[in-house]
Amino acid sequence: MTDSKPTKRERLVAAAVQVFHEQGVEKTTLGDIAGAADVPLGNVYYYFKTKNQLVEAAVDAHCAQLHALTSQLDALPDPATRLKSLIAGWVEQRDVAARFGCPFGTLATELDKRDDGLDQAAAKVMRALIDWAESQFTLLGRPDAHDLAIELVAAYQGMSVLTNTLRDPDLMATQGRRLQTWIDTLT
Structure with missing residues (x-):
């Protein structure tokens, strides 16, 4: 059995994802990320010349996480079960959402306020989630699959914002049950 210890670069990206979620991009320094990754600050510059490159890597990591998640969900027997x-x-993840918001939604919202193109990279991840949900609704035979996918993702982002703003994880649990019941009405 080989030891698959994460590389320094992988640790830096994972730390960036976490610290950006907890503190936001603007408040986060490269030193914060280096500390969270347990990597000397000078090593950060070896892998990432700028903070924006690290933000791009974090967005790519979110994309990879979404792909891994949807691949796991695709192994489930039917689209309603997947959704x-x-x-x-x-x-x-309601406790995390109550404290910090949606891991990707908060990043996407913050990046949207910038004028450096990173907003479009974030939009790509959100589109991938919408596209996957749309494919599930299409498999359910729904002619309004795109609209339903938008509704699902919007509902999730809304419940994440409210859960975070009100610091109430039970709100997400309640809304999650409502969404699952909604899925049942669509089949």
Whole structure:
């Protein structure tokens, strides 16, 4: 068995994802990320010349996480089960959402306020989630699959914002149950 210890670069990207979520991009320094990754600050510059490059790597990591998640969900037997499992995963993260918001939604919102193109990179990840949800609704035979996918993702982002703003993880649990019931009405 080989030791698959994460590389310094992988540790830096994972730390960036976490610290950007907890502190926001603007408040985060490269020193914060180096500390969270347990990597000397000078090593950060070896892998990432600018903070924006690290933000891009964090967005790419979110994209990879979404792909891994949807690949796991695709192994489930039917589209309704896949969608409800997606929602269940969101609800499982309710304590994190109550404290910091949606891991990707908060980043996307922050990047949208910038004028450096990173907003479009973030939009790509959100589109991938919408596209995956749309494919599930299409498999359910829904002619309004795109609209339903938008509704699902918007509902999740809304419940994440409210859960975070009100610091109430139960709100996400309640809304998650409502979304799962909604999925049942569409089949």
